[in-house]
Amino acid sequence: MNLQSAVVCELKEKIQGSCRLLILVGIAGIGKTALAERLVVELQPDWTKFHQENFENEQQASDFASVAARWLEKWGEAITQENRQDTNYLLNLLVKRLRENRYLVVIDSLESILEGNEEEGWNDFKDNEWAKFFESLLSAESCQSRMILTSQDLPEQIPARYKNFWDCTVLSGLTKPERLQLFDKTGLEVGADSPNTPYLERIGAAYEGHPLALRVISGEICSPPSNGNVVAYWNKEGHEIEKVEKAIEEAKTKGITASANDQWRLDRYTRELRKNVRVRLEKTFGRLKKDVFNAYRLLCEASVYRCAVTEDFWLSHLEDWDCDEDQQEAALDVLRNRHLVEEVVEDDQFLLRQHNLIRSMALEHLKKLH
Structure with missing residues (x-):
């Protein structure tokens, strides 16, 4: 099961x-x-x-x-x-x-x-x-x-x-086996010996198992001009995934935990992604901006972090916007309630991070915020 x-x-x-x-x-x-x-x-x-x-x-x-x-x-x-x-x-x-x-x-x-x-x-x-x-x-x-x-x-x-x-x-994203099952059900060849599998695993990991995004990508691979050729699709679009992999790897190995200059386009590098994924997430960002501007600011500001960091790191960004401690905590609570921030435990510490897809959009919104 x-x-x-x-x-x-x-x-x-x-x-x-x-x-x-x-x-x-x-x-x-x-x-x-x-x-x-x-x-x-x-x-x-x-x-x-x-x-x-x-x-x-x-x-x-x-x-x-x-x-x-x-x-x-x-x-x-x-x-x-x-x-x-x-x-x-x-x-x-x-x-x-x-x-x-x-x-x-x-x-x-x-x-x-x-x-x-x-x-x-x-x-x-x-x-x-x-x-x-x-x-x-x-x-x-x-x-x-x-x-x-x-x-x-x-x-x-x-x-x-x-x-x-x-x-x-x-709900969180699909697990690694479930991602491959999704690709398999959409008609892509998946197996231990298939040349497709390493590329599909990397796509699934970059999107953290986000089902809608992976279905959209799978549909694009199965359609012209790729016609099911995963390697050809990767050669054309894989550089977007490689940007994410590189940033995460640098955070882990070189300590480059923050960068506002990451050019992630996970939500929009193809027309189908823009139409099916980006549009839905834009509604989320639009509601947040309208309802709770401090929370919107915090989500955008914290997009500089490539990996999970402490809560203090996140909240420090609102100090520049003259928010007191109560306002900072209230903004973070909104992001928690709306599941726009993920809490993880690393080295016995509670840390905060953004889903890769959310970060991709938040980085773009950050440019408009300043």
Whole structure:
């Protein structure tokens, strides 16, 4: 059983148990929606009533009353104009419906309905009725339905006191074997004796197993002009991967831990990467810049680090922007909550780093910041 299958089995068991609300979080393109869809396939024999909502769809209202009315009408409830104005009525009816029926509901891009402020935190619902709804669902004596949420941010208003009934799973990139499995499934020759394998392993490592990026690259290799020729693709585009490898190696062996001059273009060196990966990550950066400018500054400033460094190194960059200690910590907390910073342990120390793909974009944003 590979790691992904093990994760699916573990999450399936949770949903079949007491977990009413499963939240999958991680950076854009890391595979949250794909995992949710796989779980749905595994679960549908038990939960035949399925509904999916995507808050990235700007054509539909995302306030609680509108969504609740839409769901209830789809499920056969007659909702009058007067009912639509009564949020408590809609909330109670929706929770009742979910409690008494075996619905499996998937909500994608939950971060689209979150906002924040410095006093109360940065991951609150724009419409507080959503917070009331999730609390009502979790506090109910029993509930037959299950919900799977995908989000780049974890909502802070999901009550910790009901932790027995909800779970948050943070997704990271594919492991080395899983990366090769992905390339194999897309039609590329992968094997111990294949000349493709060393190059594909290097591509997978540079992108730290980011599924969307690797699928895009695999699709490009399989299409003209490469037509599946991995070596030809590498000869044309491999220099971008080599820049990343060189920078990381210099950080490890020569102590060159920081450089704002690294010209990483992992997110944009081909048209397909720009279209499918960069655009999605740009939305993440745009929301961060709009919502929490100090956190955006910190993400950009810390992109100079090629490797994991201490928290003090990161926070020192905000001193130049006249941020006091509380503001510095608040900015870093936002990056943690939005999974734009990774915490690792090296030599018995907790250190901070950026995913290579995030750093590639942050370096570009850094140029515009000064």
